[in-house]
Each structure stands twice: as structure tokens, then as C-alpha cells.
Amino acid sequence: MIADIKSDGRIGLRQFAVPVLCYHSWAVGGDYELDNHLALESDLKTLAERGYRVISLPVLVEVLRGERSPSPLAGEKLVGLSFDDGWDYDYCDIEDGRGGRAISIHSILRQSRQWLPQFDEGPRGVSFVIASPEARALLDRSCGAGLDHWRDAWWAPCAAEGVLGIANHSWDHVHDTLPVVRQRANQKGSFFEIDSFEDAEGQIADAQRYIDQKTHGRALSLFGYPYGHVSAYLRDVYFPDHGARLGIRAAFSTGGTSVRLNTPIWDIPRFVCGEHWKTKSDFSALLDTVEKGER
Numbered sequence: 623m624i625a626d627i628k629s630d631g632r633i634g635l636r637q638f639a640v641p642v643l644c645y646h647s648w649a650v651g652g653d654y655e656l657d658n659h660l661a662l663e664s665d666l667k668t669l670a671e672r673g674y675r676v677i678s679l680p681v682l683v684e685v686l687r688g689e690r691s692p693s694p695l696a697g698e699k700l701v702g703l704s705f706d707d708g709w710d711y712d713y714c715d716i717e718d719g720r721g722g723r724a725i726s727i728h729s730i731l732r733q734s735r736q737w738l739p740q741f742d743e744g745p746r747g748v749s750f751v752i753a754s755p756e757a758r759a760l761l762d763r764s765c766g767a768g769l770d771h772w773r774d775a776w777w778a779p780c781a782a783e784g785v786l787g788i789a790n791h792s793w794d795h796v797h798d799t800l801p802v803v804r805q806r807a808n809q810k811g812s813f814f815e816i817d818s819f820e821d822a823e824g825q826i827a828d829a830q831r832y833i834d835q836k837t838h839g840r841a842l843s844l845f846g847y848p849y850g851h852v853s854a855y856l857r858d859v860y861f862p863d864h865g866a867r868l869g870i871r872a873a874f875s876t877g878g879t880s881v882r883l884n885t886p887i888w889d890i891p892r893f894v895c896g897e898h899w900k901t902k903s904d905f906s907a908l909l910d911t912v913e914k915g916e917r
């Protein structure tokens with residue numbers, strides 16, 4: 623984790639390692655293992671105790687794209703924060719129906735500013751949202767409790783506040799509970815199947831336009847691959863050729879390793895809560911391996 627500065631001031635590639643974490647706000651209720659809100663709060667405290675600072679993902683992307691010097695990052699323990707699928711619980715505090723309230727991701731991030739410092743400017747976390755209103759309405763019933771908790775009305779105020787930025791997690795996630803998805807053969811459950819120009823335009827370009835409109839022009843220039851599935855076409859052809867036109871500058875997968883200076887910008891790995899770690903002690907062990915340069 624600690625970057626070594628070479629005699630000429632450059633940071634050693636081997637030593638630069640930034641874990642980017644991913645949570646899902648629909649995981650709520652119960653203890654750390656079931657509730658990503660509790661896990662996030664606990665993990666942010668662990669990170670603060672260990673001397674980490676948050677790096678905004680757009681800032682990290684500028685470093686990876688060579689637009690910003692990595693030298694100020696030398697000696698820093700840095701962590702990136704992201705949230706997938708864009709449930710209301712990313713931004714809206716949750717009423718439990720019995721007068722209790724659970725705290726949203728946005729509230730946790732805002733409060734954590736008091737005890738977990740940030741490396742630089744920019745949003746503290748990124749919410750990768752599913753664009754299609756029709757898909758979210760159906761998913762709210764198939765995956766949720768049908769409580770209309772998968773809306774987009776909060777995107778604009780959330781993006782404007784600047785704590786939790788809004789970014790693109792595809793048009794419909796090619797989710798396997800949807801009757802029809804934007805894939806030429808209606809192949810569901812795998813984003814690897816988005817491997818043609820037409821499907822990429824439907825899933826990525828249209829989503830970016832919709833999200834940008836709903837956030838009044840504040841959509842971040844980042845993409846999060848559904849299921850963490852990275853097709854060679856998207857990584858090697860579509861994003862390199864069309865990213866500038868789309869206003870997308872980097873894409874995040876769930877590769878389960880730290881980000882390094884030579885990480886490719888169209889396949890930036892993340893660690894997923896519940897997959898790469900499940901408990902508070904798992905999380906500390908994960909940071910141990912990251913800090914030793916092993917992950």
C-alpha cells in the first residue's frame with residue numbers, strides 16, 4: 623500500500639496499490655454479514671484506524687490516465703468507494719415501518735467526513751445506477767419487496783451534493799428476472815454477451831444519456847460492469863474507440879485485486895463486500911494482504 627518514491631521522484635509500480643471497495647445498499651437488515659450499511663460503517667472506521675484516506679474515483683482515474691501526477695500519492699494509504707445497482711437506500715434513509723430508521727449510504731459517507739479524511743477533491747463515493755426506469759420498476763418487484771424503492775428522483779439532488787456521485791451501471795443489467803433485455807438474442811444474466819456495437823449502444827450509450835439527463839448533466843464519466851463481467855469487445859474495442867464520444871473515461875470490474883499504476887482503465891478491479899470479504903475480521907485480513915502487496 624505504501625508507495626516507495628524512487629530517487630527520481632517516481633512512485634514504484636509494484637508498491638502503489640489502492641483497493642476500491644464495492645457495496646450494495648439493497649443488502650440491509652441483520653448484522654455485518656447481511657447488511658452492507660453496517661459493513662460500510664464498520665469498514666470505514668477500520669480504514670480510519672489504519673490511517674487510510676479516501677481517494678475520489680474520478681481522481682484515481684486521472685492518475686491512471688496519466689493526467690495527474692502520482693507523486694502526491696506516495697506514502698499514502700488510499701481507498702476508493704463504490705456502490706452498485708442504485709437502490710434508493712444509496713441516498714434515502716430507510717424507514718423500517720416501526721418508527722426506526724436505517725441510515726443511507728449517503729448519510730454514512732457524509733458523516734464519515736468527520737473522522738475519515740479524504741485525499742483530494744471530488745465525490746467520496748460513486749453510485750453505479752441502472753438506467754432503465756422500466757427495468758428498475760420490474761426489478762423492484764422481482765428482487766425487492768415491490769415497495770417502489772428503485773427510483774431515480776434522488777439522482778439529481780445526490781449528484782448535486784457531491785458526496786456520492788452518480789455513474790452508469792448499464793441500461794437494464796441484462797438481469798435474468800426481466801422478460802426482455804437489450805441484448806440481440808435476449809440473452810440474460812451475463813454482461814459478457816454484450817459484445818457487439820448495437821448491444822453496447824443500447825446498454826451503455828443510452829444509459830449514459832439517460833443518467834446525464836436525470837442528473838442535470840452531472841453523470842460521472844465512469845462505467846461499472848454489471849456482474850463485474852468484462853467482455854473483450856467492450857474492454858478492447860468499444861470503450862477505447864467510443865469512450866470519448868460517450869463521455870466515459872474508465873470502467874470498473876470486480877477483479878478482486880488492488881488498483882496499480884499500470885491497471886488498464888477499461889478494467890479497473892474492485893473488491894466486493896460479501897464476495898471478497900464477509901466479516902469485519904475478513905476485512906482486516908484483506909487490508910493486511912493489500913498492504914503487503916499481495917493483492
Ligand SMILES: [Zn+2]
Pocket residue numbers: 706707791795848849
Ligand atoms: Zn449490479
